[in-house]
Amino acid sequence: MTARLHRAAVPAGLDQPVTPDQVGIVHLGIGAFHRAHQAVFTELAARATGERGWGILGVTQRSASVRDQLRPQGGVYSVVTAGTRASSLDLVGSVVDVAWPAEETARVLAAIAAPTTHVVTLTVTEKGYCRAVGGDLDVDCVGADLATLAAEEAGDGTGAASTSAIGLLVRGLAARRRAAAAARDRRPITVLSCDNMLDNGHVLERLLRSAVEAALPAAAASELLHWLAADVAVPCSMVDRIVPATTAAQRDAVERELGVRDEGLVVAEPFRQWVIEDRFAGPRPAWEMAGATLTADVAPWERAKLRLLNGTHSLLACAGRLAGHETIAQTVGDAAIAARARRLLFEDALPTLTPPDGADLTAYGESVLERFANPATGHTTVQVSSDSTQKIPIRWGGTIADRLAVGVVPHGAAFALAAWSELVRREAAGGRSVDDPRAGELRAIVAAAGAGDPAQAAPPDVACALVALPGLLPDAAGTDERLVDAILAEVDGLAAR
CATH class of the missing domain: 1.10.1040.10 (N-(1-d-carboxylethyl)-l-norvaline Dehydrogenase; domain 2)
Structure with missing residues (x-):
């Protein structure tokens, strides 16, 4: 059996991937697109600046498959950039680990609440936002998480597994507010949607507020909503890169090239673009060093x-x-x-x-x-x-x-x-x-x-x-x-x- 790719044993001829020393970003929806887009920008920014505090904890929403692909590899994976005439291969090490909420919700909540985490990003597709036909929050879609949020805010650490990305996010933010209050410090954080929706940051901000209002009594909701308004920034962003599903034949081809098996391989076109509203609540990676555009209006x-x-x-x-x-x-x-x-x-x-x-x-x-x-x-x-x-x-x-x-x-x-x-x-x-x-x-x-x-x-x-x-x-x-x-x-x- 061919050995698996791992950051501790990089094949000869390839640049050493970044090795983060902590989690600075929690990403919800770690599919192929994120690994070929935001994670690549984060990798290149770390190489340009030498900063090692922007490791990514990926969260896989639908199944444990991405976790099972990347965890045995120490989070490292390869990206094949496939042009019409030539291709290239590079390693990405910005992902520290992957968690599956069905089994690891507590870990994800703790990561969002941690003072070293400064950014939460999302690529959960349009339907992952649990919106009803008119665009409002579909409360039924997030109902289980909202019931758990109410219990957690009341001091009942239920530990229930999350069933939705929006529910997981609002629970994580509430956990961050409680942790900040207990430590008597401020923990501002930026939540950055990277999904293809107009005004995605504004949409997400409305959904978060609606979730709080639907889950909590008025007094408790008011307290959490005040914290969200004061300490959570939800900027808009626009992303662009074509990232098709990876095939078994492509994994086999990379295995022949590297001499190791990479189950986390992603393939993408050469073009990549990321336009981000420059409105952050705290520190962020130097994504502009990797080619991202920071702007006042996305x-x-x-x-x-x-x-x-x-x-x-x-x-x-x-x-x-x-x-x-x-x-x-x-x-x-x-x-x-x-x-x-x-x-x-x-x-x-x-x-x-x-x-x-x-x-x-x-x-x-x-x-x-x-x-x-x-x-x-x-x-x-x-x-x-x-x-x-x-x-x-x-x-x-x-x-x-x-x-x-x-x-x-x-x-x-x-x-x-x-x-x-x-x-x-x-x-x-x-x-x-x-x-x-x-x-x-x-x-x-x-x-x-x-x-x-x-x-x-x-x-x-x-x-x-x-x-x-x-x-x-x-x-x-x-x-x-x-x-x-x-x-x-x-x-x-x-x-x-």
């Missing part, structure tokens, strides 16, 4: 990224899947779909954007399709088209509303919605599961359009009902006759293929 950056890159990604995923393409790169090679993507990029989304200082959004839009055409990234159409009801409002919704407001029909976005609608219809009609948090509603819509039989549902009827789904599009856009007519014209063409 909004123009994140709006451009969500509408140009993420919006195009979702169009390619839905349309490519309909056309039988397995990957996004294959889909970009489909001239008909690529033309629709360019229409969304340059005719629909670009006119709605104000370029951030120093940014060339036309060039950025061109780079989007070039990046998606990189076969090394391997993003699958199935993967990217999942959870679409969570993605459409922020990836297509703003573009659609803004164009309709000035009297322009966004035809690229209409095609995207038609492709999504037809994909949902075909999956439901074929008796296949729809991978979406609102799957039950989607299947019910298709069944209703077919008078109880999804297989009999007419594509135009399904499309009209789906785009009018509450919470999907803003400002009644889903029932706007101009948009609906454009969608139905596209549906007819897609259904005929």
